[in-house]
Amino acid sequence: xxxxxxxxxxxxxxxxxxxxxxxxxxxxxxxxxxxxxxxxxxxxxxxxxxxxxxxxxxxxxxxxxxxxxxxxxxxxxxxxxxxxxxxxxxxxxxxxxxxxxxxxxxxxxxxxxxxxxxxxxxxxxxxxxxxxxxxxxxxxxxxxxxxxxxxxxxxxxxxxxxxxxxxxxxxxxxxxxxxxxxxxxxxxxxxxxxxxxxxxxxxxxxxxxxxxxxxxxxxxxxxxxxxxxxxxxxxxxxxxxxxxxxxxxxxxxxx
Numbered sequence: 448x449x450x451x452x453x454x455x456x457x458x459x460x461x462x463x464x465x466x467x468x469x470x471x472x473x474x475x476x477x478x479x480x481x482x483x484x485x486x487x488x489x490x491x492x493x494x495x496x497x498x499x500x501x502x503x504x505x506x507x508x509x510x511x512x513x514x515x516x517x518x519x520x521x522x523x524x525x526x527x528x529x530x531x532x533x534x535x536x537x538x539x540x541x542x543x544x545x546x547x548x549x550x551x552x553x554x555x556x557x558x559x560x561x562x563x564x565x566x567x568x569x570x571x572x573x574x575x576x577x578x579x580x581x582x583x584x585x586x587x588x589x590x591x592x593x594x595x596x597x598x599x600x601x602x603x604x605x606x607x608x609x610x611x612x613x614x615x616x617x618x619x620x621x622x623x624x625x626x627x628x629x630x631x632x633x634x635x636x637x638x639x640x641x642x643x644x645x646x647x648x649x650x651x652x653x654x655x656x657x658x659x660x661x662x663x664x665x666x667x668x669x670x671x672x673x674x675x676x677x678x679x680x681x682x683x684x685x686x687x688x689x690x691x692x693x694x695x696x697x698x699x700x701x702x
Contacts, residue, residue: 518591519557520553521551522636523635523638523639524550524557524696525546525550526636526639527639527642527643527696528546528550529546530640530643530646530647531692533647534647534650534679535676535679535680536650536676553696557700560702561590561591564590565586565591568586568587568590569583569584570583572586592620592624592627595627596627597702598634598700599627599634600630600633603631603633606630607629642695653678657671658675
């Protein structure tokens with residue numbers, strides 16, 4: 448069941464990214480004057496040709512799901528939402544589609560300053576032919592690296608630097624991207640489970656209270672979940688839990 452849920456989430460994210468890429472790719476090709484497909488007739492029939500630059504761009508589409516999942520706030524958000532659903536005891540409510548969609552759009556909201564900076568400094572000038580690809584890539588990396596560094600614990604970076612047998616660095620800008628990415632993912636998982644633990648505790652207390660009351664009344668055959676779940680849902684709605692959770696998740700990221 449867990450494998451099916453993870454596969455469904457990745458498929459949903461991949462479809463969304465492919466739709467976005469299909470909309471953006473023709474504009475980039477048109478701005479650079481790159482022919483998408485050239486068709487020419489001849490004795491041998493029709494011949495199709497495609498530029499290497501566009502072919503490389505289409506190849507990088509396979510990396511977009513991993514980049515979205517592992518280089519943004521998506522990991523922390525989806526883990527916290529999954530733990531919340533387990534704490535409420537509502538099984539498949541909200542469904543996976545809702546959780547992934549909510550995590551995806553909340554990720555876009557949180558990462559909007561980073562995306563705007565990348566578009567302004569790198570993507571825009573590159574599409575207007577005012578900046579080379581290599582320089583645009585360096586400028587696009589800077590805001591993403593800055594975001595990841597602010598969320599990553601120093602202990603995690605030091606651990607991966609030690610595993611890679613790299614020397615101590617003078618400043619954070621010297622941290623290789625190949626080291627920063629696993630350190631960032633590790634820190635995000637730690638932060639997600641910390642937040643999830645704090646969310647889970649009140650619901651566990653409610654379950655314990657309901658179970659104690661039922662035991663004292665001699666209703667041992669009645670499952671505590673039948674009584675505790677409506678109480679947890681009612682309390683979560685009364686305190687405006689979704690708004691508090693979204694605000695807390697947004698404010699948990701450092702900019």
